[in-house]
Amino acid sequence: MSAVATNDQNRLTEEDLLRAEMYEFLAALLRQEPSDELIGLVAGLKGDNSSIGSASTVLATLASKLANDEIRDEYMRLFIGVGRGELLPYASYYLTGFLNDKPLAKLRNEMQVMGIERAEGVKDPEDHIASLFDIMAGLIRGTFDAPNDLAAQAAFFKTHIDPWAPLLMQDIEAAKSAVFYAPVGTIGRAFMEIESEAFDMDEAG
Amino acid sequence: MTDNTEKTGVEHRRDFLKKAALSVAAAGTAAVASKTASADEAMEVTGSGYRETDHVKAFYKSARF
Numbered sequence: 001m002s003a004v005a006t007n008d009q010n011r012l013t014e015e016d017l018l019r020a021e022m023y024e025f026l027a028a029l030l031r032q033e034p035s036d037e038l039i040g041l042v043a044g045l046k047g048d049n050s051s052i053g054s055a056s057t058v059l060a061t062l063a064s065k066l067a068n069d070e071i072r073d074e075y076m077r078l079f080i081g082v083g084r085g086e087l088l089p090y091a092s093y094y095l096t097g098f099l100n101d102k103p104l105a106k107l108r109n110e111m112q113v114m115g116i117e118r119a120e121g122v123k124d125p126e127d128h129i130a131s132l133f134d135i136m137a138g139l140i141r142g143t144f145d146a147p148n149d150l151a152a153q154a155a156f157f158k159t160h161i162d163p164w165a166p167l168l169m170q171d172i173e174a175a176k177s178a179v180f181y182a183p184v185g186t187i188g189r190a191f192m193e194i195e196s197e198a199f200d201m202d203e204a205g
Numbered sequence: 206m207t208d209n210t211e212k213t214g215v216e217h218r219r220d221f222l223k224k225a226a227l228s229v230a231a232a233g234t235a236a237v238a239s240k241t242a243s244a245d246e247a248m249e250v251t252g253s254g255y256r257e258t259d260h261v262k263a264f265y266k267s268a269r270f
Contacts, residue, residue: 015222024238056232
């Protein structure tokens with residue numbers, strides 16, 4: 001018998017809450033150029049000796065030492081650019097080499113079944129990494145009117161995130177323009193490994 | 206990695222996540238997450254999964270796949 005959360009948010013375990021918050025943390029940093037407020041919050045991070053912990057400490061140091069405008073410029077160079085950024089953080093692009101390709105179509109179909117859609121005014125296609133992380137957080141929390149048990153989370157993760165997000169995180173770590181965002185990539189990569197391993201454990205049982 | 210007790214996959218998963226969660230909790234990323242724009246802002250729940258509003262129809266039409 002497991003205490004895995006169902007659509008009842010009150011039964012969210014502590015570790016599932018932390019998972020949802022980690023997805024939301026990464027989504028917040030990757031969705032758009034960071035506000036002064038967000039950078040200020042990041043400056044307060046303090047980690048232990050783990051991969052995520054030490055990357056968080058580095059990130060916090062950078063948040064306090066770099067000028068906020070510099071951090072925003074870095075975001076623009078990495079992900080927006082003129083025409084395109086150094087990186088294209090879209091599932092379709094990583095999986096097929098093309099934007100707006102079959103992986104995006106598949107995601108849109110699933111979103112329709114899940115009863116969610118991109119909010120008005122959001123310009124990016126739905127397969128942007130931040131959007132996928134938002135969906136994972138929503139699944140964990142039971143925000144959407146769709147099955148959100150572990151099997152549903154694992155299926156979504158394995159189809160839409162696991163095949164490419166670790167590569168994106170590595171690319172962010174290694175990107176020419178990345179200074180502040182390099183430890184974001186490290187945290188993302190470590191978290192993707194944790195998620196992948198944890199889902200596999202559930203299956204093995 | 207053998208246990209004396211028989212643990213299910215789900216229990217292994219929870220133990221594993223608890224350890225990993227310590228790093229996450231220590232870092233304080235939760236505080237950042239709770240104060241930022243959430244999925245609520247970027248995603249909208251359409252309500253009924255199968256109802257197609259004009260808005261959604263136009264959206265999918267524009268996608269042209």
